Amino acid sequence: MLLTLDLNDARPLHEQVAGAIRRAIGDGSYAPGDRLPSARDLADVLGINANTVLRALRDLRDEGLLEFRRGRGISVAGQLDGRALLVQRARELLEEARRYGYRRDDLIAILEELP
Amino acid sequence: MTTRIVGTVWGLIITAVLVTVPLSFRDRLPDPLATHWSDRADRSSSFTQFMLMAVLPWVVTWAVMVGMALHGRMLRRRLSRGYWWGFLVGVGLFAVGITLTTVYANLDRPVWTEAELPAWIVLAVVVAAASGGLAAGFLGRGEPDQPPPAGEAPPKLRLRAGQRSVWVSRVSNPWLLAMTVVGGATFIVAAGVAFIGATPDTVWGSLLFASAVVFVSGLFTSAAIVRVTDDGLALGFGPFGWPVRRIRLSKIEKAWSEVRYPSQVGGWGIRGVPGMAAIMLRGGDCLVLRYHSGGQLLISVDDARRGASLINALIEEKVA
Numbered sequence: 001m002l003l004t005l006d007l008n009d010a011r012p013l014h015e016q017v018a019g020a021i022r023r024a025i026g027d028g029s030y031a032p033g034d035r036l037p038s039a040r041d042l043a044d045v046l047g048i049n050a051n052t053v054l055r056a057l058r059d060l061r062d063e064g065l066l067e068f069r070r071g072r073g074i075s076v077a078g079q080l081d082g083r084a085l086l087v088q089r090a091r092e093l094l095e096e097a098r099r100y101g102y103r104r105d106d107l108i109a110i111l112e113e114l115p
Numbered sequence: 116m117t118t119r120i121v122g123t124v125w126g127l128i129i130t131a132v133l134v135t136v137p138l139s140f141r142d143r144l145p146d147p148l149a150t151h152w153s154d155r156a157d158r159s160s161s162f163t164q165f166m167l168m169a170v171l172p173w174v175v176t177w178a179v180m181v182g183m184a185l186h187g188r189m190l191r192r193r194l195s196r197g198y199w200w201g202f203l204v205g206v207g208l209f210a211v212g213i214t215l216t217t218v219y220a221n222l223d224r225p226v227w228t229e230a231e232l233p234a235w236i237v238l239a240v241v242v243a244a245a246s247g248g249l250a251a252g253f254l255g256r257g258e259p260d261q262p263p264p265a266g267e268a269p270p271k272l273r274l275r276a277g278q279r280s281v282w283v284s285r286v287s288n289p290w291l292l293a294m295t296v297v298g299g300a301t302f303i304v305a306a307g308v309a310f311i312g313a314t315p316d317t318v319w320g321s322l323l324f325a326s327a328v329v330f331v332s333g334l335f336t337s338a339a340i341v342r343v344t345d346d347g348l349a350l351g352f353g354p355f356g357w358p359v360r361r362i363r364l365s366k367i368e369k370a371w372s373e374v375r376y377p378s379q380v381g382g383w384g385i386r387g388v389p390g391m392a393a394i395m396l397r398g399g400d401c402l403v404l405r406y407h408s409g410g411q412l413l414i415s416v417d418d419a420r421r422g423a424s425l426i427n428a429l430i431e432e433k434v435a
Contacts, residue, residue: 001282001283001284001418001421002272002280002281002282002418002421002422002424002425003280003281003282003283004278004279004280004281005278005279005280006277006278007277007278007279008277029418029421037283037284037285037340038285041283041285041340041342041356042283044283044342045281045282045283045342045343045344046281047344096275099277
């Protein structure tokens with residue numbers, strides 16, 4: 001699982017981790033039924049506390065994206081719905097725009113210019 | 116194609132020797148004849164039994180090897196061609212050696228108990244079979260494997276400033292995990308039985324040893340976890356991810372993903388030959404690393420393409 005975190009992201013860490021996992025699933029790394037690496041493995045590779053990862057995983061379970069099964073670990077429950085992925089990407093786009101000095105309205109203007 | 120023809124002809128020659136030599140000396144052999152020695156001949160078989168025991172195991176081995184060559188993917192890789200030739204020739208020589216020495220030891224003896232087989236002959240058969248197998252493996256390995264087509268660039272991820280990307284993937288083999296558990300359980304039971312002294316020393320001794328070997332090797336080779344971060348690649352062995360082998364990015368030239376099968380790297384588990392090491396837990400998608408030193412490391416792991424793309428991106432970032 002490829003996870004990307006934004007070092008300048010001001011959101012709480014568990015939200016960032018949830019976003020990274022959501023993106024990894026949305027990108028097609030994992031299909032419904034596939035098992036995810038364990039919370040400990042994810043925490044190790046990200047260099048963060050396992051409880052933070054668990055909190056992110058629980059959020060995703062509540063969204064219906066993941067399911068926890070005793071003895072089977074954590075697996076992908078369903079396909080990410082398109083809107084959730086778009087919201088995730090839009091949020092990242094907005095963050096990036098801000099880094100370059102553009103505001104929300106500028107970004108909307110750019111979107112409106114697109115065919 | 117030549118491999119299959121030569122393999123078939125080799126099999127026919129060995130089978131012919133195994134059948135004709137004992138038959139042509141039949142009137143000079145005792146019946147039953149000695150087939151097992153410790154200090155002296157201690158076990159005998161009838162001539163028919165001896166013939167079956169000499170020919171059948173070889174014919175089955177030969178049929179399996181030729182079948183693998185005809186239908187499998189085994190001969191596509193240099194390493195597995197080496198194994199295939201080594202095994203076919205080594206086993207063939209061993210079968211012929213055993214048959215010839217048994218005939219020689221029994222030749223012109225009035226009864227089987229008088230058959231003598233000096234230990235050095237047995238040793239010579241083993242050494243000849245092993246060196247013949249090694250030589251055949253070396254000669255039969257053929258051309259080096261074709262590198263991936265030049266047009267196909269290794270995958271590379273686009274890293275953005277201010278972002279940190281990591282990759283993690285775990286692979287495990289349920290069969291090897293089950294064997295590890297069975298090995299551990301057998302060890303505990305055997306140790307318990309040995310403790311109360313219910314079985315003879317030799318039985319529990321070998322059982323304890325065998326189960327300990329299965330358990331310990333399974334503990335390190337039934338699963339693996341691969342982590343890629345800015346620091347490089349960390350490879351954890353076994354279900355507990357320990358011990359960990361760390362590979363610095365500066366050592367790696369490039370990475371890519373490739374479909375490989377256990378038959379192409381010499382089996383399951385940790386496999387090593389000069390120039391290539393493999394951690395093979397299941398056939399399919401594998402992550403391959405090439406070191407600057409020229410060696411390769413292959414790890415059968417899911418989502419290998421994304422892992423390889425991150426490694427390549429990180430290498431480029433370090434160089435830049």
